Amino acid sequence: MISEPGPCNDCIGIILAGGLARRMGGGDKPLVEIEGRPILQHVIDRLKPQCRLLAINANGDPARFARFRLPVVADSIEDFAGPLAGVLAGMDFAADRGAAHVLSAPGDTPFLPADLVSRLDAARSRAGADIAVAASDGRTHHAVALWPVALREDLRRALVEKGERKVSAFIGGFANVVVEWPVEPYDPFFNVNRPEDLVRAAVIAKAESRG
Template structure:
């Protein structure tokens, strides 16, 4: 299997942070998106960002910005679909998704997802910890993009409902702490800054 492309999911509305782009919140010497990009880039063959609204606000990252193709903010699967459509145009077979508000995910995320999906005709796997599955961190097959589009247009919103229907597997991460800790609130942001060594 060829190296997957990567898509960073930043299409949510960040209601618990008061709106705006969580991915652009300051972390360390940059922002959340800088950290996420630095972690994912070495693991994939190319990278895009799923975000809605004016793409110019992400111009400095030099990434293709992919809006949801399904209206109404239907959740992360819409971002995955945007990534799969982009990947199809690049001739890629798979995409790995990560959340734009999760700056400390494992540096070996992609190889472990690929390992979990080994031998599958349509490679599909989600990251998991002892807390359960993390549905924004997954390996997705371009071959199923039209099936996903039909499911979304039919009202499906739950990621695991779709992955389970297609025999999706899990890649278990037993690292100390929470490698998939994400920034949802101002308190989370303060914790992330402390974890990044930037103080409060």
């Protein structure tokens, strides 16, 4: 059972669902099912209690996400600029709604921690950092981060004028803090990249449903 620490009132979550999913044979990876539910629904269930509002970042026909009843925001940067373009879309969406922060998370990470926002926000405040980034097993997950909406014009310039595409490079230009999560009984940032990962995800989901 996922505990609910409560929403971050000034935080909007953006689920990055615009990847090309080449290693899964293409298509919308977040719509692949685990234990009878799309991966994206698992992500939504994890993040919804933690954020004031969620939105999906994806390009193309938004109707394919209609069942999730969430706003779908497309990249404003053309030619598939990667996760940073999705973060910018989330920042613009959040700014229009008066939110101060955006939580970004990939749409293929079905087991995100229930304390993701609260721990990132606390670490950011303690360190006086601009951006807080999640990590596990010694790996930093740059696409899982808490961003200030105030950086959106910096990000827009980096994407448009500098052609920046690496999330880690952009984050490195600002004060940031990395927050580590344990990986037992499983890595909460496990993501479904390959068909064989679906088998592992199903095992985790079954164990969670029993627990």
